[in-house]
Amino acid sequence: MRVDSLEGVVVASTSAESAEGAAREIAAAISGQLATTGDRPEEALVGLVCFVCASYDTAAFASEIHSLLPGTPIFGCTTAGELTLSGWASHSIVAIGFLRSNFTLEAQMMEDLSHFGVEEGRASIADARAALAARIPEGETDRCFGLLLIDGMCRREEAVISALYSALDDIPVVGGSAGDSMTFEKTWMIRDSAIYRDAALLLLFHTDIPFTTFKCDYFEPTSLKMVVTDADTELRVVRELNAEPAAQEYAHQVGLVESSLDASSFASHPVLVGVGGQYYARSIQKVNADGSLSFFCAIDEGLVLTVAKSLDPYESTLATFERMESELGAVSLYIGFDCVLRRLGAERNQIAHRLSELYRQHRVVGFNTYGEQYRSMHVNQTFTGVAFGYRSDDQKQPA
Incomplete structure (x- = not known):
């Protein structure tokens, strides 16, 4: 069980055998971290985002975590591998809780992607953007970003990205297509206690923490x-x-x-x-x-x-981390969406341990995907995500 507290977020991961056991460990870890503030999770968090290995019973996990953290919005998807604060993992779940003191969140669920229309999708996404804008200081859309989680078997990523790009204007979006551990049969999205196929989740955030989005390939x-x-x-x-x-x-x-x-x-x-x-x-x-x-x-x-x-995967990834640090200064956390083929390639070339250690050193959490979203593009064999720095009034530095 791995537990960490970082700038604006709480993070926990587990490799418990059962879905119910994993939910209990995640809930206990998140609640334990928040106990120092005296807040309950539903008071302290705008949302908990969970990346769940497809080997778990996803429905059982969603039901259990929702019952253990009542009132806390739950989001997530299944994976083709996990990125925890200990590096690459398998048969695990990683959860990221976003603190209300630093984040405002507007979530938009898109179902029935098989019949997704770009114009209709654009309108619903514009509504979500307007709802977020109404809850934040005027003129602060430059402090907003989006995370997109989408069914990895829907084959509709390009249509959804097209709608996002035209509706969100200058708000950058990164994300990943859900996986199912390389079986290519069913991937699942999680919203509170329910699971969905043929669906996508757009999470629009405003934050007072410095951030930047990134893309890395080799x-x-x-x-x-x-x-x-x-x-x-x-x-x-x-x-x-x-x-x-x-x-x-x-x-x-x-x-x-x-x-x-x-x-x-x-x-x-x-x-x-x-x-x-x-x-x-x-x-x-x-x-x-x-x-x-x-x-x-x-x-x-x-x-x-x-x-x-x-090119050299290790050096290309290291250069990306160095570029993020040159833009933000010290980086508190990376939320990453890493193509499963990058992981398979690292394993084939016997550099998986080195890359996993590099991710651990730079505090990357996220999952291995069936495709990555970066702004207006749906891409493959790419590592995308968002890097968070530290607020100027906060002198904490990574250990």
């Missing part, structure tokens, strides 16, 4: 190109690349044997899409029986995919 484009010549855009399935069977052509371009393609191969050899002079990863989920490829992100016929060259 690839650069090569001269090798592949054109999507046959695809099912709704299912994100590519049947042909360069007018050849997709898996065969991908393996040829990246120098692998088609029969050896697996999740680790895709983690080590992503493809990129150029947008506005920047390159973003479009990761492959799996090879299908017919030789087609399923992707984690939207794919269209005619799209040009660029084969990527890997």
Whole structure:
């Protein structure tokens, strides 16, 4: 059981065997940290965000944590791995409680994403933004940010991000697509005592704590190109690349044997899409029986995919942390959304322990995702999130 108190938040994690036991440990840890202030959780917290390993009974956890912390808004999702203050974890739950003294929260639940309309979504998100603005000092939207948690199997991330981007104006959003421990069957969203599929949660925050959002990847484009010549855009399935069977052509371009393609191969050899002079990863989920490829992100016929060259993952991630510290000074906490393929790639290249230790040293909490949200983009094989500094009137520094 790991418990920590940081600037503006309380954090707890557990690897208890059962969902009910995990809920009891999380509730006790959060309540214990708040006991020093004399406040009950429902008085002290604007919300508790829980990232739950899919190996737990998610419904049982949601029901139990809600009953143990009555009156505290509960949010969360299932994961493909967890980021705790002790580093990367599995079969665990990490919970982040946001203190009312430092945060204002407006939550927006979006259901039935299979029939999500951008215009309708934009209107509901604009309503949430207006509701938050009415509760904070005028002109302080620059102190606002959003966290987006979304069903990792819905294939609607791009539509939701489009609605967010147009409705929130200058409020930055980061987040992740929920996971189910690489089974690719069902992912779950949590809202209070209930769980949902085909849904998303937008958490809009205002805070008096300095923060900045970030994006980190470790690839650069090569001269090798592949054109999507046959695809099912709704299912994100590519049947042909360069007018050849997709898996065969991908393996040829990246120098692998088609029969050896697996999740680790895709983690080590992503493809990129150029947008506005920047390159973003479009990761492959799996090879299908017919030789087609399923992707984690939207794919269209005619799209040009660029084969990527890997940089050093450790050095790229360290450079991101150093950049955040140059902007904020000391960083209290990172809330991170880290693609599961980054973790698989680290394991394949035998640097998982080093990266996990780097995350531990920099106090990263969050989860491994099936896709990452960064401002107006849905991306893959990327580490996104928000970094929190310290208030100028607070001289606390990390231990």
